[in-house]
Amino acid sequence: MTTITTALRALTASACLAALSAGAAWAEKSLTIGLTADATHMDPQAGEELSSNIMFYHIYDPLVRRTPELTFEPGLAESWELVDDTTWRFKLREGVKFHDGDTLKASDVVFTLDRLKDSLMLNLAANIESYSAIDDLTVEIKTPAPYAALPNDLAAILILSEDHVAKVGDDGLEQNPMGTGPYKLVDWVREDKVELEAFDDYYMGEAEIESVTFRPITNPATRTAALLTGEVDIVQDLAVRDVDRVKREEGFEVITRPSLLNLVLALDMRAESPTIEGENPMTDRRVREAMARAIDVNAIQRAVMGGLSTPSDQYVPQSHVGHVDGMNFREMYPYDVEKAKALMAEAGVDGFTVTLDATNNRYVNDAQIAQALAGMLARIGVDVKLNVMPKSNFWGYIRVPTPNSSFIMSGWDVPSGDAGSMYGALFYSRDKREGYGQVNRGSYSNPEVDALIDKADSTAKVEERDQYLQEATKILMADIPMIPVHYEQDIYGAREGVEFAPRTDKFLWAYTMDVAE
């Protein structure tokens, strides 16, 4: 061994020792998690994206808790009942403590909803008409129409302390967030770290892991490096190219699970479409079927996604209300170029030119997927021009009434576990009913589907809602207003000895994690 390597070893050893002594207390369990981005908010009504959501569910609690598998169970509300078709009564748990020692009261829930209605996040309360505190532990919520998915909606509304907000002020919540959640905020240094500490009086019992640190590490390669050096215990969104590297390394594991994000292609159904010359051939169902059959999702999975995607079987995942068991888009319209060409001929379409609008920084390999799609559709005579742009331009560009777009690739996820909100937004006829069809990018309009969504949204029984939505799914799968492509995979890397199972909604939650001593 040369002197240099010896010296390096010595340095390494001292660096490790330094790291250990800096890490201090052995007795307390701690965990560091590398995220892709820093939280932008600690005030759950100021905005939301994944990193902020992760923090919200550590610091606050909702009335209804969403499980990792997207089922729903009591949260701050221990039970609820329907008084009549539009009136719900939620009974709060007794003696739930806020971090400052105050006890949760029904008035805090009322305050939370009041504040929500005036915030940027008011869409969360779209199906809440009025609410009131019946007594200290009972809240009554009225929906504008019978609405079975109200508990699902409430899982996204985090309860604030009225006294605390009054004390720190409306803006103060960003710096001093406080709720009933399993962790308290210790320190938040923008873009550097968020430190949380277990809350002793948590109503479900104190968390196993005493202190949790989240570190935003944007660059995927650096995230991998931080995992391998032991600086972090878990990383979110492990880069596809690092998967093998981490698997090979002793003492680390790679954990994947299909995400909720369904990549879908919206087809314009208007007689005249902005980027198609002459009549719009996509109004013909046979042309839409031909396009669906021309797209080889398995090739995309293999060549573009490195095997890390799951071809979509329907518009929503199997766990969701409205999913029809056994129905599979891929079996109905398998990849078959000859059949697709035949369908085009049958429809009397000799090929056409259309522009595909897609993002280049929103979904995993989105620009490459768009290129692959263009290549595949060219084989049946559909000449796809690509219009790829960053997401900051994209959402405004494709916004309904889509004056610029004929063919749009975008993702859609439904964390509420219910197809209704997606169908109402994406497939309900435009401009027919307030709050419906607002993202119907292809101008799809089918009175039957509208009627089924109406019925689903006016029953208070989940089983009936499921029936109606399943009917709608069947019609949609036959009509093909959109072509579902695939679900991305969520990929995590973790040190061995860290006990954690990813959630379907990607919300990492340290309360259910543990580390080996």
Place this chain on the structure above:
Amino acid sequence: MLGYTIKRLIQMVVVLWAVSVIVFLMMSFTGDPVFMVVPIDATDAEIAQARRILGLDRSLPEQYFIFVQNMLQGDFGRSYVFREPALDLILERLPATLEIVLVAMAMSAIVAIPLGVYAGANPGRFSSRTIMSGSLLGISLPSFWVGMMLIFLFAVKWRIFPSSGRGDTVEILGTRWSIFTADGWTHVILPSLTLSLATMAIILRITRAGMMEVMRQDYMKFARAKGVSRRNVLYRHGLRNALIPVVTIFGLQLGDLIAFATITETIFAWPGLGKLLIDSIYRADRPVIVVYLMLVALIFVVINFLVDIVYTLIDPRITVK
């Protein structure tokens, strides 16, 4: 001197005004910030409410007028994304950037100037040629590659330095600093080294060119002839005369690193200004971008002003007017 300062101040105001107008106009092409804030399936009423909350329901000239009006009262606007004063967001991150940039500039100067003097004084030697080839590498290697290699070698392979983040910080005058803690220093070194390489190479080459020019001057030979030591000839007579272009470039590089350390900061997850800028561009967060670029313009103006002052110290024949 006073007249010069006033002239510079007026120039500065004009530059800042121009920057604000340009950024305001440019940002109207980069997408509507409202869609970055509201959920995808927001209704028109929700979007209208968001516009009202963000102050985007007015026309662009009106928005600009309000922006200027508020700025004159010391209010630089609020970030659309963070809903916090844009200036606070920037000032919060400034120390982090300053510390890696200042360490990087110190590293560059300490390494590059002696090497440049040596290579300029002894141009034919093999060691000089090696130094010059090395400097070419420093200029041509992209910083993202250098950063990743440093992480791979020093963090993953040898475990000498941590891969990312700021480490322990201490609070001094309300801001956090890593360079005053031992753990912080281990975090500072790799990003600073990455930042310093290009500057190091440029300064080295300019110093060498200046020295080669100066070495031919008669006063160098006279100084040597009258018995001044070689070291003193090189540094007191030679370097001093070669230093003007070096200081100019040093100032420009300093401004450049403070403003655009983006890539290095992203690679090392360093919570500095550059990362804020790139995130803000992605999110079409106009108030932050406007204030940021105005601050950058201000930094450049101030640095150039200081550079002019330094000229007069180095060369008494130069006066500012």
